[in-house]
Amino acid sequence: MKTLLKILSLLTIAGFILTACEGPMGPQGPAGKDGTNGTNGTNGTNGKDANETCKLCHNKTTVEAVATEFEFSKHKYGEAAFEEAGNTGCSPCHTHDAFLYVVKNNVPTTFALNATTGKYSNSYASVSSETLGEINCFTCHSSLHTNYAGTEFSPLTTTAAVTMSMWKGAKTIDLTQDGGMSNLCIKCHQPRPLTTNSTISNGDVVDYADLVANPTNVYYDNTVGAAAPNKITPSYRTHIHYGSVGAIYAGKGGIEFTGSESYTSSTHTTAASCKDCHMVTVSGRAGGHTFKMRASLGALSSSTTFNFNGCNATGCHASAINSSNTTFWKTPRTEIQSKLNALAAKINSIGSGPKILHTNSDAEANLWAGHTTDNYDGYLDIYDPSTNPDGAYKNPNPGSSWTSGNIATNDALPIFPSLKNVVLGSIINFQMVLREYSLGIHNYDYAHALLVNSIDALTAAGI
Numbered sequence: 363m364k365t366l367l368k369i370l371s372l373l374t375i376a377g378f379i380l381t382a383c384e385g386p387m388g389p390q391g392p393a394g395k396d397g398t399n400g401t402n403g404t405n406g407t408n409g410k411d412a413n414e415t416c417k418l419c420h421n422k423t424t425v426e427a428v429a430t431e432f433e434f435s436k437h438k439y440g441e442a443a444f445e446e447a448g449n450t451g452c453s454p455c456h457t458h459d460a461f462l463y464v465v466k467n468n469v470p471t472t473f474a475l476n477a478t479t480g481k482y483s484n485s486y487a488s489v490s491s492e493t494l495g496e497i498n499c500f501t502c503h504s505s506l507h508t509n510y511a512g513t514e515f516s517p518l519t520t521t522a523a524v525t526m527s528m529w530k531g532a533k534t535i536d537l538t539q540d541g542g543m544s545n546l547c548i549k550c551h552q553p554r555p556l557t558t559n560s561t562i563s564n565g566d567v568v569d570y571a572d573l574v575a576n577p578t579n580v581y582y583d584n585t586v587g588a589a590a591p592n593k594i595t596p597s598y599r600t601h602i603h604y605g606s607v608g609a610i611y612a613g614k615g616g617i618e619f620t621g622s623e624s625y626t627s628s629t630h631t632t633a634a635s636c637k638d639c640h641m642v643t644v645s646g647r648a649g650g651h652t653f654k655m656r657a658s659l660g661a662l663s664s665s666t667t668f669n670f671n672g673c674n675a676t677g678c679h680a681s682a683i684n685s686s687n688t689t690f691w692k693t694p695r696t697e698i699q700s701k702l703n704a705l706a707a708k709i710n711s712i713g714s715g716p717k718i719l720h721t722n723s724d725a726e727a728n729l730w731a732g733h734t735t736d737n738y739d740g741y742l743d744i745y746d747p748s749t750n751p752d753g754a755y756k757n758p759n760p761g762s763s764w765t766s767g768n769i770a771t772n773d774a775l776p777i778f779p780s781l782k783n784v785v786l787g788s789i790i791n792f793q794m795v796l797r798e799y800s801l802g803i804h805n806y807d808y809a810h811a812l813l814v815n816s817i818d819a820l821t822a823a824g825i
């Protein structure tokens with residue numbers, strides 16, 4: 363910033379000197395020295411040229427217009443960048459410096475075994491000196507201000523294939539349409555790994571393939587609780603984080619139980635890119651660099667005004683789609699919603715009364731309020747004094763800092779049920795499909811197959 367301001371003032375001065383030199387020569391007036399002030403200046407006119415290139419971007423219709431839109435993007439107004447700054451594991455997707463760090467150093471999404479402790483850790487992390495900064499123009503357009511040319515919005519910071527963090531690198535997403543621009547988004551908008559407990563187990567990623575291969579094996583035994591051979595202790599936040607869009611969109615990374623549907627993807631996966639729907643001509647509070655499809659700050663229950671300019675763009679849907687379209691909007695979304703409701707009911711049926719899936723109808727606290735009839739948010743309804751003080755089930759792994767009051771509250775609650783492999787896998791799939799936000803618009807075929815086959819697999823296991 364300081365450097366740039368310096369450059370800006372240097373260039374202004376350079377422009378001023380040159381203008382002065384171009385005026386009528388005074389008697390014996392020495393010719394002005396050739397300027398060398400352009401960033402790669404070779405002659406006296408560069409200072410002036412550079413000033414002109416600044417204006418190619420720094421004008422009302424380019425940078426200023428986009429910056430105004432960007433104020434309405436959660437990339438800008440969201441608070442996660444501040445909250446996660448300083449944390450090397452969280453910042454690669456939440457802050458500017460850490461994102462550029464993982465891109466530049468091609469940091470792998472693998473898990474590393476510490477031979478001494480026998481425990482695993484996630485390699486996808488920044489370093490503590492590179493964890494700051496809100497997501498801004500330079501996060502995605504990292505070539506800006508390299509040569510101060512008007513064309514430097516391209517190339518984007520990365521368009522390379524994305525190895526999936528949830529699968530510790532074993533699966534890769536590569537959406538090649540539009541020059542791979544969707545890969546930029548998916549590098550951050552991807553689910554995170556569900557890891558085993560590093561005290562009672564080794565902290566490695568849950569073996570998702572085994573959940574599919576042995577659906578009726580017990581993964582978590584509630585008579586054992588927080589001890590081996592259990593590998594996880596279920597808690598309020600036993601989840602795959604919030605960025606499930608990338609996986610669902612690409613049709614990769616769900617827990618693919620065998621069932622009545624095959625795992626295919628809709629046309630969107632190969633024909634459309636993220637910007638085709640999320641960065642279209644602004645309408646209301648959505649489109650452009652707001653990155654929004656829907657004109658609202660909050661959950662679905664707060665507004666249902668969408669920007670359909672992307673669906674109806676040239677080369678996309680021939681007959682115009684709007685919110686009353688049945689074939690391409692209402693029917694698929696209602697169908698995904700009813701399958702989410704049905705899967706939730708199956709998962710809840712293993713409990714001793716209260717729902718095991720957490721519900722929350724507050725549209726500010728629950729980003730998915732309005733997506734299901736009961737307003738699930740993907741968390742488990744297990745007591746935690748700070749994150750879920752009204753929890754319905756007893757936490758099998760009380761924290762060391764809990765008060766005696768916390769312990770008494772917890773002890774009075776019903777025991778959380780044991781989890782078969784098929785239930786844990788179904789919970790992951792429920793989180794993935796709920797948290798892709800679009801009720802199937804991103805990739806209807808894949809989302810539908812994950813829900814239906816989870817329901818089938820639970821039924822086959824007698825649930």
Ligand code: HEC
Pocket residue numbers: 363366367369370373412413415416417418419420425429498499506507510511512513514515
């Ligand atoms: C390719 C387009 C482009 C060109 C050319 C360009 N800039 Fe920028 N500049 C930007 C963008 C985008 C921002 C960020 C705006 C924002 O954050 O709202 C920016 C921000 C700035 C800032 C604010 C500090 C910062 O880093 O956010 C300064 C100062 C600046 N530019 C100076 C210049 C000068 C001087 C030139 C010409 C020598 C120039 N720019 C040429 C796109 C450009």
Ligand code: HEC
Pocket residue numbers: 434435436437439440441442443454455456457461497501502546547548549550551636637640652653654655659
């Ligand atoms: C550097 C990581 C990163 C990249 C790259 C990225 N995002 Fe995001 N995005 C985030 C994070 C983090 C949030 C949530 C911010 C918060 O809650 O503070 C978010 C939020 C969003 C939201 C919710 C916006 C809202 O206004 O409610 C949308 C939509 C979105 N991103 C779309 C995109 C698209 C499309 C792309 C690619 C053009 C993209 N993102 C690229 C990290 C990223």
Ligand code: HEC
Pocket residue numbers: 442445446449451452453454455456527549550551552553554603604605607729
């Ligand atoms: C692989 C990328 C990635 C990593 C790593 C990551 N996040 Fe996120 N996180 C996201 C994305 C993307 C979103 C926004 C999802 C959306 O709204 O669609 C998000 C959203 C959030 C939110 C905001 C939810 C809300 O209510 O708006 C919080 C809080 C958060 N993350 C915390 C964390 C913490 C804490 C860590 C580290 C333990 C972390 N994240 C690591 C990608 C990531």
Ligand code: HEC
Pocket residue numbers: 424425426428429430432437497498499500501502503515516518543637651
């Ligand atoms: C989350 C990633 C992301 C962020 C942050 C972002 N952009 Fe973009 N921007 C994109 C993508 C993707 C495109 C589409 C590029 C294309 O179509 O070639 C784009 C396109 C543009 C374009 C059109 C460029 C062209 O060549 O036609 C401009 C101008 C632009 N962005 C300015 C900005 C400014 C100014 C900011 C900050 C206020 C900003 N962008 C922040 C991802 C981002």
Ligand code: HEC
Pocket residue numbers: 544547548551607608611630634635636637638639640654655656662672798799800801803804
């Ligand atoms: C075919 C159109 C379409 C495409 C392409 C698309 N999306 Fe979406 N996206 C939607 C719809 C519809 C929603 C639901 C919006 C809502 O309810 O707020 C949505 C919601 C989202 C949200 C949550 C929105 C919010 O405002 O909180 C994120 C994040 C997101 N999409 C990211 C992406 C990413 C990343 C890609 C590319 C991999 C992508 N989308 C491609 C249509 C699309």
